[in-house]
Amino acid sequence: MRQxxxxxxxxxxxxxxxxxxxxxxxxxxxxLVIEEGYAGLSMRAIATRSGIKIGNLTYYYASKTELLxxxxxxxxxxxxxxxxxxxADDTLSPEQQFVTILTFILEDLGAPETTGFFPELxxxxxxxxNASEAMGYLYQLEHDMLVEMIGRLNPSLGLEDRKxxxxxxxxxxxxxxxxxxxRKKWTQYAKPVSNILIHSYLSLIRSLxxxxxxxxxNSV
Amino acid sequence: MRQxxxxxxxxxxxxxxxxxxxxxxxxxxxxLVIEEGYAGLSMRAIATRSGIKIGNLTYYYASKTELLxxxxxxxxxxxxxxxxxxxADDTLSPEQQFVTILTFILEDLGAPETTGFFPELxxxxxxxxNASEAMGYLYQLEHDMLVEMIGRLNPSLGLEDRKxxxxxxxxxxxxxxxxxxxRKKWTQYAKPVSNILIHSYLSLIRSLxxxxxxxxxNSV
Amino acid sequence: MRQxxxxxxxxxxxxxxxxxxxxxxxxxxxxLVIEEGYAGLSMRAIATRSGIKIGNLTYYYASKTELLxxxxxxxxxxxxxxxxxxxADDTLSPEQQFVTILTFILEDLGAPETTGFFPELxxxxxxxxNASEAMGYLYQLEHDMLVEMIGRLNPSLGLEDRKxxxxxxxxxxxxxxxxxxxRKKWTQYAKPVSNILIHSYLSLIRSLxxxxxxxxxNSV
Amino acid sequence: MRQxxxxxxxxxxxxxxxxxxxxxxxxxxxxLVIEEGYAGLSMRAIATRSGIKIGNLTYYYASKTELLxxxxxxxxxxxxxxxxxxxADDTLSPEQQFVTILTFILEDLGAPETTGFFPELxxxxxxxxNASEAMGYLYQLEHDMLVEMIGRLNPSLGLEDRKxxxxxxxxxxxxxxxxxxxRKKWTQYAKPVSNILIHSYLSLIRSLxxxxxxxxxNSV
DNA sequence: AATGAATGAGCGTTCATTCAT
DNA sequence: TATGAATGAACGCTCATTCAT
Numbered sequence: 001m002r003q004x005x006x007x008x009x010x011x012x013x014x015x016x017x018x019x020x021x022x023x024x025x026x027x028x029x030x031x032l033v034i035e036e037g038y039a040g041l042s043m044r045a046i047a048t049r050s051g052i053k054i055g056n057l058t059y060y061y062a063s064k065t066e067l068l069x070x071x072x073x074x075x076x077x078x079x080x081x082x083x084x085x086x087x088a089d090d091t092l093s094p095e096q097q098f099v100t101i102l103t104f105i106l107e108d109l110g111a112p113e114t115t116g117f118f119p120e121l122x123x124x125x126x127x128x129x130n131a132s133e134a135m136g137y138l139y140q141l142e143h144d145m146l147v148e149m150i151g152r153l154n155p156s157l158g159l160e161d162r163k164x165x166x167x168x169x170x171x172x173x174x175x176x177x178x179x180x181x182x183r184k185k186w187t188q189y190a191k192p193v194s195n196i197l198i199h200s201y202l203s204l205i206r207s208l209x210x211x212x213x214x215x216x217x218n219s220v
Numbered sequence: 221m222r223q224x225x226x227x228x229x230x231x232x233x234x235x236x237x238x239x240x241x242x243x244x245x246x247x248x249x250x251x252l253v254i255e256e257g258y259a260g261l262s263m264r265a266i267a268t269r270s271g272i273k274i275g276n277l278t279y280y281y282a283s284k285t286e287l288l289x290x291x292x293x294x295x296x297x298x299x300x301x302x303x304x305x306x307x308a309d310d311t312l313s314p315e316q317q318f319v320t321i322l323t324f325i326l327e328d329l330g331a332p333e334t335t336g337f338f339p340e341l342x343x344x345x346x347x348x349x350n351a352s353e354a355m356g357y358l359y360q361l362e363h364d365m366l367v368e369m370i371g372r373l374n375p376s377l378g379l380e381d382r383k384x385x386x387x388x389x390x391x392x393x394x395x396x397x398x399x400x401x402x403r404k405k406w407t408q409y410a411k412p413v414s415n416i417l418i419h420s421y422l423s424l425i426r427s428l429x430x431x432x433x434x435x436x437x438n439s440v
Numbered sequence: 441m442r443q444x445x446x447x448x449x450x451x452x453x454x455x456x457x458x459x460x461x462x463x464x465x466x467x468x469x470x471x472l473v474i475e476e477g478y479a480g481l482s483m484r485a486i487a488t489r490s491g492i493k494i495g496n497l498t499y500y501y502a503s504k505t506e507l508l509x510x511x512x513x514x515x516x517x518x519x520x521x522x523x524x525x526x527x528a529d530d531t532l533s534p535e536q537q538f539v540t541i542l543t544f545i546l547e548d549l550g551a552p553e554t555t556g557f558f559p560e561l562x563x564x565x566x567x568x569x570n571a572s573e574a575m576g577y578l579y580q581l582e583h584d585m586l587v588e589m590i591g592r593l594n595p596s597l598g599l600e601d602r603k604x605x606x607x608x609x610x611x612x613x614x615x616x617x618x619x620x621x622x623r624k625k626w627t628q629y630a631k632p633v634s635n636i637l638i639h640s641y642l643s644l645i646r647s648l649x650x651x652x653x654x655x656x657x658n659s660v
Numbered sequence: 661m662r663q664x665x666x667x668x669x670x671x672x673x674x675x676x677x678x679x680x681x682x683x684x685x686x687x688x689x690x691x692l693v694i695e696e697g698y699a700g701l702s703m704r705a706i707a708t709r710s711g712i713k714i715g716n717l718t719y720y721y722a723s724k725t726e727l728l729x730x731x732x733x734x735x736x737x738x739x740x741x742x743x744x745x746x747x748a749d750d751t752l753s754p755e756q757q758f759v760t761i762l763t764f765i766l767e768d769l770g771a772p773e774t775t776g777f778f779p780e781l782x783x784x785x786x787x788x789x790n791a792s793e794a795m796g797y798l799y800q801l802e803h804d805m806l807v808e809m810i811g812r813l814n815p816s817l818g819l820e821d822r823k824x825x826x827x828x829x830x831x832x833x834x835x836x837x838x839x840x841x842x843r844k845k846w847t848q849y850a851k852p853v854s855n856i857l858i859h860s861y862l863s864l865i866r867s868l869x870x871x872x873x874x875x876x877x878n879s880v
Numbered sequence: 881a882a883t884g885a886a887t888g889a890g891c892g893t894t895c896a897t898t899c900a901t
Numbered sequence: 902t903a904t905g906a907a908t909g910a911a912c913g914c915t916c917a918t919t920c921a922t
Contacts, residue, residue: 119342175395562779615835
């Protein structure tokens, strides 16, 4: 299970016991969102699942908004930057790096946590500033990584075009969550779909031209 | 504005006035979900926005679950099958048909309604059976359409492979909602990203082979 | 017991049953303030004392603020304008009218309701706009009445001086609440103190001059 | 600013630091009551404003009731007995002493602290024994002083009558708090109203007879 | 077909208080 | 002396739902 990396987010929780409680709270909240959706995320439910009383919960988080902000931050953190290692591994070719990272992402996307969490985040981001910002932060990092990978694989492509292509790849990957994610309609096709996806991106990265990106296709 | 096509879903609403009320209710509910998210969808808010009293709302919908079921069905219906006309238009080549449909979809994805509604639906589908089914129904139709289009564009591809490819295309398209949809982070790139996407699908459809689909990519 | 005159304050409560409920609510709230103070005025306590459930209470009063506003208005109304009759009674001399009204006021001030309610209102008025306004409204009417009475008793006194004198009389009367009101320290002296008070006002009204009002006394 | 005179009220606070903390606590509580009313007086708010943690606050005051008792006592103390000096000053005539003291009182009554605190105290006294007692203590002293002053100004008046007259004067003065106090409706008239008041009391004291005090006025 | 009245459960939050450290 | 952690009760309020009219 993906571990929540609790940063120094909370003012409270100076002691070890407090830290443990905060971790329990955030883990409870995370699992609740995943299992029951944001609608099921009540302070009472979080407290119960954390094994504490609601009064103590509000000792650590004076408001649900604060808790949610910390939760989103903590979960987002657990998805961030893990690819640095792969990208720094020069025993791998850029292609190998890219394929490795994509394979990881696509496999993770089938995990219950990922399938459960992200759609909630996307929905939330439409109406909650916090969620929107955290999501923007995560995808910005992922986008940066993709821009860098595209540059390594096809240095001849201009920066702006790399950015555009990266948006497509990023969006395309994430979209699969709802279709081949955990217990989704086409989960059975997860593997071949992933193959197509990787094949498609590699070929796009290698061969896409500035003209193709900027020429309207609806005048075929 | 996308019109809600009210099927004969409710037992009540036999009269014309009743039909009008039901339409008002569902439109109110729909706009509420889009504007405030599922969390903001309360019976009270729906009644207020419909211009009726809550007592009357429960006359038409005895429970919120029922209402939600009808709402999801109605909204889904409004997205269904509009492509039949395009596909039946034999003055257009298969390529033209495909590009026309995709362009429509991608433009719609930038509409506030679409950007607002679908992430809520995806989140809901993780926990509500009806939402999951309705979503499955919609995407099944869209998937069928894509399988048919792929067949027209590349008849040499086997049915199973067409299905797999269609899943990728479907997932990829939908994923863009959260990235280039209404007021999203990369909305500015909507046009070139759409170009890449269409280009990519056409080239995949035309050139993808059975081997590429089923050969593991992580052994590059 | 002073009856609460419920004006058409509430949007809800169109039916007779609703009216009765609203009256019960306001009477419960009023007795609670009197018995336990504003601190004891909780929505739960009001509901219990009204014999209804809290859900129904919020049906009539969506917020405590609204309820408080109505309560203050209703109570204030029950204290307002009753003196008109006396002042219109021309079988009484102005002195008799004045004494009659003052006697009423001073007797009322010994009632548990009055002794209990007004100090709460004064305290509340320091921090709640509603209370402050309602209080201002009541005392404005009482002040107007006093100005009129002073004019009848001593027509030679200018309007501004009458107003000033009326403020003193008004303030002086109200101050007695806390000293000779219900179960107060000097309640035993209520009668002679009232005598002094009436005697004092009459003599002030009759003999006070513009110079005495506006000459500094601390240079005696 | 009126200084809180901390008597030896608490068992704790033997050290100098403890004394300072207690003073900080009571000052915080006092300013809170004045600014936000008794309703805004929470242990948390007091702790925050004192710059200490709530755990430490309960070290000094195990319960809110205790703290309130000390607070009321301390504030009351700060209003007590300051007139002794004036009354002992034999360079002043009794009239001058009386006018001096009254002027002081009336000016103080316009201070935010006084206008803010006393109405809360009066309300509290209706339901809290300690508040009632402390208030009784303060007003007893003030009453004693007035009885003494009346005696000096009109020795021919019997003790009981002096007491009765003193009650009227005391009540009358206090009543002005809510009308010409800090930011009250008739604050503009504070000066002339004060003049009338002093004038009125002096003339009452000098000329009031036993018969006038005890003859019913409503038989005019 | 529509409204008004009422309920019971649950929400996020505040709070006085206790206690180990 | 002082803090951090925790509890339990209550707060104002929202809500889905029921039902008589």
